[in-house]
Amino acid sequence: MVDEFEHICTRKANVPGLVVMKDVTIAKSEFVEGEKAVTKLQDFQEDPELFRYCTLPQILKYVECFTGPNIMAMHTMLINKPPDTGKKTSRHPMHQDLHYFPFRPADRIVCSWTAMEKVHRENGCLVVLPGSHRGTLQEHDYPEWEGGVNKMYHGVRNYDPGHPRVHLEMEKGDTVFFHPLLIHGSGMNQTEGFRKAISCHYASSDCYYIDVKGTTQENIGNEVKELASRKYGVDDTVSFQDTWALRGRLVKGDRTSL
Template sequence: MMGFLRTITTSTLGKYTHGGGALSEEEHRFYEVNGYIIRKNNVSDALLDEIGTRFVDICNGKIDVGMEIRLVKDASLKQKVVKGVNSVRKVQDCLHDDIFSKYVSDPAVTDIVTSIIGPNITAIHCMLLNKPLDANPNSSMDPLHQDLHGFPFRPPERIVASWTALENVDKDNGGLYMVPGTHTLELQPHDYFEWLRKSVSCHYADSNCLM
């Protein structure tokens, strides 16, 4: 399953759309009202398997990622002898990795992104989220939040995120939740903790966005 959050298109410019592109008119209208769309089986299984293998290799130390990629360990596992995949909650800053960059530049993703924010897109952040099996559930939970808190550039209607599950997800094991229509609201006060099953995501912005 793949989700795109925060904008869309139609044949004419809307507040949250660019116009034309890979989305149907129905998808355009839905996004304008709700702030997200869902495309099932949009990214190939082959690419998702390649990303999953890359994640395992990085966690097991088979690949030297240097200072470019940051591994975030699950805080609840610090006192346990846990290594590899089951100790890592997040792979951060993997935008330029040889394999993760295939997702970032995959036409199955970028064609929809350009339909939402226009043709001048810049990938600004990529990460893989993992929910370790032995972690405290509360340590890997992520409440409803607005990503815009973390981005200093604007306007918000020219920023979009793609989110793709690497394995089957449902309401019991950590799927992605959206509250329809909240893309029209102002930023709300937030408290943070995290949750999610295994997924890969990337944020994109119109290259003309300003700090």
């Protein structure tokens, strides 16, 4: 999967729907080519080698405990957190993944996140607020960070840095499974290396879409629709929910609703 990542970054592989994202400071100033410019791949569902991750029985065995037998892979990412450029933009603000998802119930959604190498505090491991998954969905917005923030990296509003945190230091191949309400983020990468992880958000295909109009998710819904219309030239008839229905892939059981 590391090899496939390199292929994509050097444009030896062209994958439909894939989003190759650069760090905001790299995109706006430095000239960097290849994998060193890439912060994140999103939506690799059409890449057979990377998507193999989402179908691994040793992952699905645990996912099924949360989703039940009808399992959709809704969102795929390979994160290549770069050495920080000095602006602290390699951080990912504290957030709840449910903010991005117009489907419910939350208890039938789970993220698997696998370290592709040793991750620790210095290279920006995951940081979680234990117990926060028992709360409700919070308001999210761009944090007011001097050095800038990556596109769509919303954070919980009024984040309290005093809340007890747990740093998830992991060995290569270790996997965490977490609830979409769990408040989590990741720190700065203060090393010279790129911190790689691969992840998939799964949901029961029995989940249902919700309308986010008038909810705290309206801001991200509008941002996603705006991006989809610019990128794919689609009009307003493609909804926030549609962008998810198009990306989701069945990995086990039947596609009943999503």
